[in-house]
Each structure stands twice: as structure tokens, then as C-alpha cells.
Amino acid sequence: MIEIKNLHKSYPIGKDSLHVLKGIDLHIREGEFVSIMGSSGSGKSTLLNIVGLLDEHDEGDYYLNGQLIKNLNEKKAAILRNKFLGFVFQSFNLISYKTALENVALPLYYKGVSRRERLKTAMEYLDKVGLKDWANHLPSELSGGQKQRVAIARALVTKPKVVLADEPTGALDSTTTDSVMDLLKDINDEGMTVFVITHEEEVAAQTKRVVRLKDGVIISDELTKKATQSA
Amino acid sequence: MKFLFDSDTWQEIYGSIRKNKLRTFITILGVWWGIFLLVALLGAARGMENGFNKLFGNFATNSVFVWTQSTDTPFKGFQKGRRLRLKLSDIEILKQEFSSEIKLLAPRNQTNNLIIKDFKSGNFNVSGDYPVLDKIQKKNLLYGRFINENDILSEAKVCVIAEDIYKQLFDKNVNPIGEYIKINSINYKVVGVYQPSNGISFDGDAAYIPFTTFQKVYNRANKIDWMMITANDGVDIKQMEQDILLTLKNLHKVHPEDSRAFGSVNLGVEIGKVTGFLTGMQFLTWFVGIATLIAGVFAIGNILLITVKERTKEIGIRRAIGATPKEIRQQVILESVFLTTIAGMLGIFFGAVVLYVIDTLFGQGEDAALVNPTVNIPIILIAFTILIVLGTLIGMIPAYMATIIKPIEALREE
Ligand SMILES: Nc1ncnc2c1ncn2[C@@H]1O[C@H](COP(=O)(O)OP(=O)(O)O)[C@@H](O)[C@H]1O
């Protein structure tokens, strides 16, 4: 599903450049539940953004669903994102003036789905994350955990191949963290590839594979107890 | 273009407009004011123009009127202060000398008499005229006809009376045509009733009788009081007026520099002054209106630019979940056009309301300053097209700004 070979990424800072990813090799198969661990500034978000086609890499090869990602223009990137990827962000990134239902339905709008169909599908996904009764509430009327569940519903509504989550529990307390992780686990159980960034060991422990980053290189890549249990 | 007719596009625009109520309001204000000014001022200018047109209403606009007074300079042995009279022979000479300039010429004689019908009577102007008068100053006939050539040839005792004379002398619902009235104790058959114009009139509520009849009845021989002249198209009326006066001075042995001997009014020149003023006003109106409009549209562009900056993050989110740059740009431009158009429609609406109020306050009655102050549809369509074009052009700047930064940077924005 995701295949990365010798990936490099640098950010220009003034005249110098900051070498953030220094040769990443990573292969994630369909249906995996992977977390990336690492201290702050180790390049986790950079990696995820490249995987999510929100940013471009400098060197190396990246295949998404078998397709080589190279010299994408913005339009192609947007279409691929809409088709293959779902995003969940630490800060939720819901649109403040749209209701939960409208937020969930928005990716379908850009996919060209009719309004009626859109709202119906969005409602199904809201139901799935347990927020059917909150469909017509604005994000400001929801708790952090609820917001993140709306964001997850939005990430899922286009039936993407991969869900990318950048510290989805970073802004949540421990009980809501658990409910969000349970939700991601359920999604994975249904066969979806899930790719989570976290710096909490407890969160990583709930995934099936942990990749550890340090200073832009992978220092370990191993399966968790969960994976061995379910296998 | 398909996206224009997509209800979802409008749903999105409605959402973003509803969210930014204050911004929407401010944005609309500028354009609203511009188009409002344009409509209201153009309408008022039109009203004034109509008012003037009504004033000059029934006259051919290239008319010159000439009459006699007394000399102010001694000449060829004559003392100053000599009274002059125009003669029918003058008319013939003028017609010959200015055959290519003069279109119509009406010699006129007038007096004031008691007019009697049975037991009712009143004092009115009586005017001896040729049929040509009806061509120079159109008579709006309510009944019958105006004086014709036969009346002139046969010196017929017929008359065409003003509506007021008819109302004063006749009982209600009596058909006046064929009835007889007494003017200065002589019976005349009524052949027509006309409604005097609201504008300038030199005759008041007059009874018109054939020129030849007047000549005979009032012993005028070949003398006439004054004349009305209209020029052919393309003739310099001011020049014609001067040349005619000079010819008359020569005929009557008046000093060429004498400024009192002959009086004249050049309606063409007078109207020219007024229309020049009106054209100036219309020009100013367009200028002010369009300048305000452009300023208003720029304000919209500016505010959209600010909101695009404010909404950087939202735009980043939309792009992360699959909006293409083109879709983002389309939405921003459409918002711009939509806001300009709404503002424009409101401006036109309020402009129309104000014109309506002006019309009810100042536009009614016989001597209203403004008559029917309106703005015609083509002008509104032009203004509308300008709005849409400007709205699109100005919307392109924020639209471009909205997609110039990478989605990842947009998302990082707080
Ligand atoms: N757009 C950018 N420009 C310059 N430096 C950046 C940019 N994005 C991230 N960095 C730097 O790259 C490094 C890795 O950042 P990031 O991938 O966000 O780390 P993490 O998510 O693991 O905390 C950090 O030192 C960060 O300051």
C-alpha cells in the first residue's frame, strides 16, 4: 500500500538547509495498523505529510497503492488525497461554521457526490462513531473527544485506502484517548490501513506495529503484543 | 460553467457568507452605495431632462421668434425711438433670401377680445394664424381640426379654441364642433378644441382664427405683430438669426448696430444651454457613479483578500480532504461576483425606491421640477455587466492568493 525507499527531506532555513528525513525505508501493507514513535522534532509529521501528499520529498521513491509519486501537480495530488487518503489531525481541523454532519459530508462534495447521497453517507459514518445525535451541532458545541470522532468520520467517509492520523490523541485526556483508539482499532479490524503518529507508549501499544524514528532515521520497526495476540 | 448551476456550490457560498455576516455587510455596502448613486443620480438627471423637455415640449427645438420694438440709434435721417412694424412683404423677402435655411415661417397677429357664447362670456387672446403654426408648435387637438388652407383662402369665420375657453363658454358634454361663438360681435364657427401645452406658450388660452380673416376683421392690412421661424436641419440657427435681423434692419432702414429695434429669441440656443447642462450632469453622474462602483468593487476585493488570509487554515483543510486549487479559486471568485451582484441589486432597488419617493414629492403637478425620474433598463444592464466583470476580475486576486501557498503550510496556520 505504502512503499518508501531511501526517502530524504530537507527544509531550507535561510542559506542552510535542515536535513529532517535521512533515508527512510518503510513498507506498509494493506490492512496494517502502524504507529510512528519518536521525540518531538524527529521528523514524524514530515514523514506523514509526505505520505499524505501534503508535502513533497526531495530524494528517494514513494509508491502509493503501486503508483510512483513524482512531480505531482496540486490538482492530481488533491484528487489522489480525496480518493486514497483520510486525515485526522491533532487539532481536529473541523470547519467551525459547519455542523458535524456537514463537516463529515464535505469530502464527498469534492468527490462530486450529490447532496442527498452525501448527507445520507455522512450520517451513517456519524452513527458509526457514535455521534448520530450530535449531527446538527457545531464543532464549538462538542467536546474534544467528540470533535476527534467527527474528524475520524470525515476521514472515513470517502472510504479511503489509508487513514493518516497525526497525534490524534495529543489533545485528549486518557479516557477519550482510549475511545478514539478503540475506534481506530475497529476501523482497522474492518480492513482499513491505519497510520498513526504518537509519542505516547500506551497509544502505540494499541497498534500492531511500532516504527521508531530518531533524528530522521528509523531506529526500530517491530510488531507489538497486539499483533502477535491477534495473529 | 456547470458548477454555477450546482446547488452545492451555492450551499458552500451561502455557508461562508452566513458565517461572515459583518464582512458580507461591509463588502456589500461599497458597491451598494456606488450603484445606488448611479441609479438615483441618473434618474434625477433624467427627471430634470424630462422636465425641460416638457417645458419646451411642443416647440420645434430650432425655432427663432422675431418681433419689433423701437430704434435706439438715429439712422439715415430718422430719429431714434422710431416704432417699427413688420410687414407681409418682409416675410416674402425673408422666405426668398433664406430659402435654404428657413424650413417654416409663421407670421402672426394677436389681440385680446371678449368672446361670447349665448349667456356666457370671457376675455381671451385671439390669434390670426396660418396652418403652418401647427407644425412649429404642435397643437394637441381634443376635438376637430386646426385652421387649414381653405379657411385662409376663403377668409372663413372659423376658430379653434383652447380647452379652457370651451369649458368656460360651453355646457358640459356639449359637442362644440359646428357651434357658433361671438368674437368681437362677429360669429365664428368652432372647428377645433385644443389642449394648451404645459410648457412655454406665447398665446395663453387663445382662440385661433385664419390669418386672412384676422387681417380683414381687425384692419391689419399688410402689417404683422411677430413671426416664428424654424430652421432646416444642420443650419447654424444662431447665424441664421443674426442674418435675418440684419436683413430686416436693412429693409426698415435701421442702423445695423441697433440692438433694440428688433427683438428675438432663439429657442435653439436656449435649449442648447440647457441640454449642455444636462449632458454635463449625466456625464458627472456616470463619472461619480462608476468611480464609486470601482471603489466599492475594490473594497470587496480587499475584504475578500483579508478573509482569504483569515481562512487560510480552512482552505488548507478543504485541500487536505480533496478540494483542487481550481475548486477553491472558483469559490472565491463566485463569492466575489455573488456579493457584487447582490449589492448591485440592492443598490438598484433602493435607487428605484428613492426615485419613486422623489417622484411622489417633486414629480407631480403641472410645473414639477422633475418629470418621471427613471433609469432605463439598458443602463441598469450596463451597470450590472460592469459589476459582474469587475467582481470576477477583482475576485481573481484573492482566489490566486488562496491557492498560492501549499496545503501543508495552510494547515500549519493558526
Ligand atoms: N516547514 C518547515 N520549515 C522548516 N523546518 C521545518 C518545517 N517543518 C518542520 N520543520 C522542522 O523539521 C523538524 C521535524 O519536524 P516534524 O516533522 O514536525 O517533527 P515531529 O512531528 O516529529 O515533532 C523539526 O526540527 C522542525 O522544526
Ligand SMILES: [Mg+2]
Ligand atoms: Mg509533529
